[in-house]
Amino acid sequence: MQIQTIKTTAFNDQKPGTSGLRKKVKVFQQTGYLENFVQSIFDTLDVPDNATLALGGDGRYFNRQAIQIIVRMAAANGFARVLVGQAGILSTPACSHIIRKYKTFGGIVLSASHNQGGINGDFGIKYNISNGGPAPEKITDSIFDLSKKITEYKIADLPEVDVDTLGQSIFNDGKFTVEVIDAVQDYADLMQELFDFSAIKKLLSSGFKMQFDAMHAVTGPYAQEIFVNRLGASESSLMNCIPSEDFGGGHPDPNLTYAEDLVKIMFAGESSPDFGAASDGDGDRNMILGKNFFVTPSDSLAVLAANATLVPAYANGIAGVARSMPTSGAVDRVAAKLNIPCYETPTGWKFFGNLMDAGKVTLCGEESFGTSSSHVREKDGLWAVLFWLNVLAKKGMSVEQILMSHWAEFGRNVYSRHDYEAIPTDAANTVIAHIKSQFPSLPGQSFGGYKVKTCDDFSYHDSIDGSISHNQGIRILFEDGSRIVFRLSGTGTEGATIRIYLEAFDPEVKNHHLDAQVALAEMIQIALKISELKERTGRDTPTVIT
Numbered sequence: 001m002q003i004q005t006i007k008t009t010a011f012n013d014q015k016p017g018t019s020g021l022r023k024k025v026k027v028f029q030q031t032g033y034l035e036n037f038v039q040s041i042f043d044t045l046d047v048p049d050n051a052t053l054a055l056g057g058d059g060r061y062f063n064r065q066a067i068q069i070i071v072r073m074a075a076a077n078g079f080a081r082v083l084v085g086q087a088g089i090l091s092t093p094a095c096s097h098i099i100r101k102y103k104t105f106g107g108i109v110l111s112a113s114h115n116q117g118g119i120n121g122d123f124g125i126k127y128n129i130s131n132g133g134p135a136p137e138k139i140t141d142s143i144f145d146l147s148k149k150i151t152e153y154k155i156a157d158l159p160e161v162d163v164d165t166l167g168q169s170i171f172n173d174g175k176f177t178v179e180v181i182d183a184v185q186d187y188a189d190l191m192q193e194l195f196d197f198s199a200i201k202k203l204l205s206s207g208f209k210m211q212f213d214a215m216h217a218v219t220g221p222y223a224q225e226i227f228v229n230r231l232g233a234s235e236s237s238l239m240n241c242i243p244s245e246d247f248g249g250g251h252p253d254p255n256l257t258y259a260e261d262l263v264k265i266m267f268a269g270e271s272s273p274d275f276g277a278a279s280d281g282d283g284d285r286n287m288i289l290g291k292n293f294f295v296t297p298s299d300s301l302a303v304l305a306a307n308a309t310l311v312p313a314y315a316n317g318i319a320g321v322a323r324s325m326p327t328s329g330a331v332d333r334v335a336a337k338l339n340i341p342c343y344e345t346p347t348g349w350k351f352f353g354n355l356m357d358a359g360k361v362t363l364c365g366e367e368s369f370g371t372s373s374s375h376v377r378e379k380d381g382l383w384a385v386l387f388w389l390n391v392l393a394k395k396g397m398s399v400e401q402i403l404m405s406h407w408a409e410f411g412r413n414v415y416s417r418h419d420y421e422a423i424p425t426d427a428a429n430t431v432i433a434h435i436k437s438q439f440p441s442l443p444g445q446s447f448g449g450y451k452v453k454t455c456d457d458f459s460y461h462d463s464i465d466g467s468i469s470h471n472q473g474i475r476i477l478f479e480d481g482s483r484i485v486f487r488l489s490g491t492g493t494e495g496a497t498i499r500i501y502l503e504a505f506d507p508e509v510k511n512h513h514l515d516a517q518v519a520l521a522e523m524i525q526i527a528l529k530i531s532e533l534k535e536r537t538g539r540d541t542p543t544v545i546t
Ligand code: G16
Pocket: 018, 019, 112, 113, 114, 280, 284, 285, 324, 347, 348, 349, 350, 366, 368, 370, 488, 489, 490, 491, 492, 499
């Protein structure tokens, strides 16, 4: 096996965002662009002898080409083995599981998650460490630093590797192996260990109707194996389950705007199924719906935490919970009642890893449609769907009834997120700067019925490794416990996306049926007033409301 050292020129825009490096496919197709970033990853690591790398992606356009390049670069950079998902496909949670199960040194996930795919869409790459979770900031910072200085990369002369056939391809007299694995079976086995499959099977054969939408993305084959083959759901309960390179031309983001086919089915009146769910491009996000009912991700996390002991894997209780800062405080109330700790971290799944490794938390979640537990170190879409089915099977109540009784017990953290996508970066920055400039004068000011108590730019101190992360989102906290949070997304690839997160607490059962947009109407106006968002961006309405 010949190893070539290729001269290259550094790019200055390879800074990983909330979850790895995400750019337009055309950016990744530039000569040396992918190679530079991969070499910067490998140069950051101290790869030991006999190390194995897990590798796979969500199957989007450019996945196959990238897999071949990374296999050859892994061979040249000292890896002894690469485990590749069949056809180059691994969902993000399955990749996390593969890293943990086969004790690989780390893994590379090729995905731009919920972003659009196809030749004009997005591509992405991120590195996961040996605990199965996204690399922490000290690693991503080092990758970025090296990417700005790189002058050469290493790549082995290997023939194209067959990634479609299960089994091994051996090179270099046995010193380098590529093994194609069936990650669907591995992942389905893990789910079967965690959940009460016989209770779910009974539910699904009792006339209970579910509808799952894979959004033409990676979870299709996993859903087929788990829901149809193992749990006996009908074929018709699955939709859009054949992965495609451009996600059927859609936007594989499971929310009320982009999962509109499923939303129509679930909001069609009495004939709607009892339970609906969708997952995203790489299978780590989930949306949960009941008959004519939307469950916010923040409430979903709280309900799962409150009912965890109904699931075999969590029957003995959970150690603690964690949520990202913009996620509502609904789970905090559950944690208080269960007398377990609740941690507030910045946006980004990577911040949960240390807490899970230290055994401090079992369940984690984010308002951005992510929920998971310590069974892997990524958020896990199908896991959340199975958790809900397990809870529904055990409680014998509808999704709406479960939420209403949860709110009656804990009160309701009314919540909504408004996204303004693809705003010119300068305009978005002036919105944020304008809000920050009011930090000295906001406390004590009243807006209608709301009085500002305090405001800040959130900083996180990781109690496990001592690291500190600054500038993680602007919080405006009101006297009555309501709050408005402003953040710039770290996952977009076009201009900037401003996210406004709105939250108010309502203990009154008589108000719990209210639509969040109605209940939060005054807060929404306050957010627009403080930010001058309309004036500064020219945008009248959000692109996405969840
Ligand atoms: C990624 C991260 C999540 C984060 C989300 C939104 O999700 O893994 O932890 O909450 O982005 O980030 P932002 O608000 O910065 O766009 P995914 O599903 O895109 O990998």
